[in-house]
Amino acid sequence: MSSAAEPSPPSRRRRPQGALSRLVSDPLGLAGLALIVLTVGAALLADFAPFEPSKLSPANRFMAPSGLHWLGTDNLGRDLFSRVLHGARIALAISIGATALSLAVGLVLGIVAGFGPRWLDSLLLLVMDAMNSIPTVMLALLLITYTGPSLWAVVLVVVLVNGPGYARIARTHVLALRSAEFIEAERALGARFPRIVFFHILPNILGPLLILAAMDIPIVVGIEAGLSFLGMGVRPPTPSWGTILFDGFSYIRDSVWMVVAGGLPIVVTALGFTFLGEALRDTFDPKLAKR
């Protein structure tokens, strides 16, 4: 077999034994995990938040952090700690959901481009190039101008921004695998297209794509928060870290704690997923480490 560069079929040998312990022994990976546990914990505990996140309490406006309101209250008297906990739910749901959807879309497009006729491949590549040429925020603003701000618009933006990247990588792998000997053999044995895709192509390309997706999650958290900050994502009164940050920005001279409450969770989550992504990449895929 002359195809050293080709991705080989998955085998147990390639999965390093005790990968988790290696991940945890990397200080960056450990820090990442700790920060993610904090974020996920916040999302899980949101039901036990001390206050109703959207309950207005005009008497308690602009209260500094205290034993009762751990992160203070905002311009409408809402408890910021409770809002941050619920915001974690929104941030995680959108970032993981939208990333999964972009991954699915990217995989389908990549497989279509890789297996399809040459003209379709070229057309898809061209359209993906064109999409990537539009600056992200501009693309988002354009779409949301037409759809109106909503949670789904944010998801659509993420799919349009991240999908082409996954499609490209999937396509490259498909092209490399398509004529690999084990696929040829499978075909000679009479395997149909779906079997080849689901049992041979997907297992081979999912690994690197999942690592890239993990590294994209902080970007998606940023997109959601950023669009909500601009008033074009999650609609009030639903608590999003971006809207909390925008409220804080509007009253930045009066109350520092609002900006801290809105911004810090974004920083923690972004750092957590980035650190974990870096460590994951180094642990599982040294080939990607140069990227």
Add this chain to the structure above:
Amino acid sequence: MLSYIARRVTLAIIVILTVIAAMFVMMHAVPGDAVRTALGPRASEAMVEAYRARLGLDQPVWVQILRYFGAILRGDLGQDAISGTPVLQVILSQLPDTLYLIAGAMLVAVIPGIHLGVVSATHRGSLFDRVTSVLSVSVMAVPSFVIAIYLLLIFSIRLGWFPAIGSGDGLADKLHRLVLPSIALGLAWIGYLARILRASMLEVMAENHVRTARAFGISQRRIMYDYVLRIAILPTITVLGMGIGQMISGAVFAEIVFGRPGVGKLVYDAIANRNYPIVTGTVLLTTGFFVLVSLLADLLIAFLDPRVRNVISR
């Protein structure tokens, strides 16, 4: 070389045309009725129809496509829905402020980024290298608008070192007000550049000509800056080309947070006023700008790197 330039320029033109087509499709395919969104829920049927006719949306789709392409290729991006001024003129009047901001951010990013990359590569595995690597990843991860707000809070509002709002009058004032937004926009790129440059330098350092230079006893510093950096810097040109595109996105936030005029602020306000021609015009123009910068970066590399040049002319 000429055929390479021709090929690359053609590709850029095709990409732009595809973007225009994609924008057309997007405007027509997204769920929801743009006209109704624009006019609000209380608009009567007659108003909706009249607005539709004004935008040419009552014509068959192929007529709309032809008109759309034709107008854009003539440089006609439509009229500002409120003032009636040509969109191109409105955008061009805001462009300089955004370009100053991007230039400032580049300055913030390039000088420290290059030096950090060189020192990290030279002292690979050292404490400095590891700290730089973690810091690089960290500044890349945090969204620029969060950095912008914290910079505003600390350096404008708490310490009072920098004015909080506006782009200023006179050179000194303008530069003074450019500092914080440029840092907010450029900080992440220090990390990005340092990282790319470190990887690229490590690759070049393993090459034969560097070993030969070492064998001749040339000083480490000279080898790093004269022999390695000169080649290793090339990939960063591509990255910077892409960076400018990303910075247009970041500029939207920096302009809003620091209350600066510019293309980002323009499009943000246009959305609030449902001023569609300004929104689509800005998106098209910034995309064109981005494609142009990437094209220039590619051509510059072809011109600077003899290895690429030889591959191309062969």
